[in-house]
Amino acid sequence: xxxxxxxxxxxxxxxxxxxxxxxxxxxxxxxxxxxxxxxxxxxxxxxxxxxxxxxxxxxxxxxxxxxxxxxxxxxxxxxxxxxxxxxxxxxxxxxxxxxxxxxxxxxxxxxxxxxxxxxxxxxxxxxxxxxxxxxxxxxxxxxxxxxxxxxxxxxxxxxxxxxxxxxxxxxxxxxxxxxxxxxxxxxxxxxxxxxxxxxxxxxxxxxxxxxxxxxxxxxxxxxxxxxxxxxxxxxxxxxxxxxxxxxxxxxxxx
Numbered sequence: 001x002x003x004x005x006x007x008x009x010x011x012x013x014x015x016x017x018x019x020x021x022x023x024x025x026x027x028x029x030x031x032x033x034x035x036x037x038x039x040x041x042x043x044x045x046x047x048x049x050x051x052x053x054x055x056x057x058x059x060x061x062x063x064x065x066x067x068x069x070x071x072x073x074x075x076x077x078x079x080x081x082x083x084x085x086x087x088x089x090x091x092x093x094x095x096x097x098x099x100x101x102x103x104x105x106x107x108x109x110x111x112x113x114x115x116x117x118x119x120x121x122x123x124x125x126x127x128x129x130x131x132x133x134x135x136x137x138x139x140x141x142x143x144x145x146x147x148x149x150x151x152x153x154x155x156x157x158x159x160x161x162x163x164x165x166x167x168x169x170x171x172x173x174x175x176x177x178x179x180x181x182x183x184x185x186x187x188x189x190x191x192x193x194x195x196x197x198x199x200x201x202x203x204x205x206x207x208x209x210x211x212x213x214x215x216x217x218x219x220x221x222x223x224x225x226x227x228x229x230x231x232x233x234x235x236x237x238x239x240x241x242x243x244x245x246x247x248x249x250x251x252x253x254x
Contacts, residue, residue, distance in 0.1 A: 003199035012045045013200065020204045021211040024062045028069075028169065028215025029222065030230050035059050035151045035176075036238060053187040054197060060180035061205040063173045065212045070170035078161060079174045081130045082154075085137020086178060093142045103249020110242030132160055140179070151176060152238045159235075165227040169219060 004013050019041040023034030038058065042051045067074070136157030140150045154175050158168060188194075194201065222230070 003203065005197060005200050007050070008045060008200070013203070016041065016045065017203055017207045020058060020062075020207040021214075024065075024208040024211030025215035025218070026211075027062065028066050028212045029218040030169075030227065030234055034062070034211075036241075053184070053192045053194070054201065056180045056183040056187065057194065057201055058204045058208060060177060060184060061201075062208040062212060063176040063180065065205075065209045066173040066216075067170065067177055069212060069216050070166055070173065073164075073166040073170035074174050075161070075163060075167055075171045076174075077130065078133050078158070078171055079178075081133040082137040082140075082157070082175050083178055085134035085139075086141040086175075086182075087137075089138035089141025089143075090182065091141075092138070101250060103246040103252070107243055107246025107250065110239045110246060114236075114239050114243075133157060136160075137175075150179060152235060152242070154179070155235060165219060165222060 004010055008016075019038055023038040023041075025034070026037065027034030035055075039051065039055050042055055046054070136154070140153050140157065143150050143153060155172060158172055158175070161168075161171075163171060219227075
């Protein structure tokens with residue numbers, strides 16, 4: 001069957017389609033978590049060099065569908081501030097080609113998330129919040145060169161605004177569409193061909209669209225406090241995973 005890539009069997013494709021649906025549902029309900037979970041699932045079946053560009057396309061589609069469903073809730077001023085910072089950060093990263101020790105970026109990102117959840121960060125006025133978003137965009141754009149999944153960091157940056165749940169999820173989706181599209185362009189310039197994967201990607205995107213639609217209905221029914229606790233819980237789990245990966249990488253290559 002042509003729609004099944006040579007690298008995958010039918011069972012693997014079905015597992016990944018189900019994963020795309022469930023992880024998109026999680027992201028639509030809480031704003032994040034699904035992208036990292038899907039990345040972990042895909043690495044069970046495909047080499048990481050193939051996973052990263054394919055994951056970028058799938059996540060761009062998932063975030064784009066979430067953005068379309070929640071378009072009226074997007075905080076566009078925040079997105080613009082973040083986008084300007086992201087472009088500056090990506091440009092800076094292209095000029096500073098340094099190789100960090102394996103595990104260090106994940107450890108730093110995990111500890112940053114823990115700090116953001118601690119309540120120790122200062123309260124910011126509206127003008128300072130926009131500046132923080134731009135600075136967060138610079139940091140995220142720069143980190144994209146060294147860390148595969150920057151979704152948790154973007155969520156931490158947006159968490160500063162304390163947006164209502166629909167506004168948070170919609171604004172996060174808009175920011176992630178920007179990041180994933182940049183990643184797709186980069187891999188295309190490096191010569192990665194998506195053509196053999198198009199039927200598979202179409203299936204993954206369709207499953208993700210269904211998951212996004214289901215997650216949107218969950219989001220509508222969530223209490224605001226439940227959303228806040230759920231978002232914090234997902235961030236805490238991601239931080240623990242990143243810190244574990246970071247320590248493992250540093251010890252393994254120390």
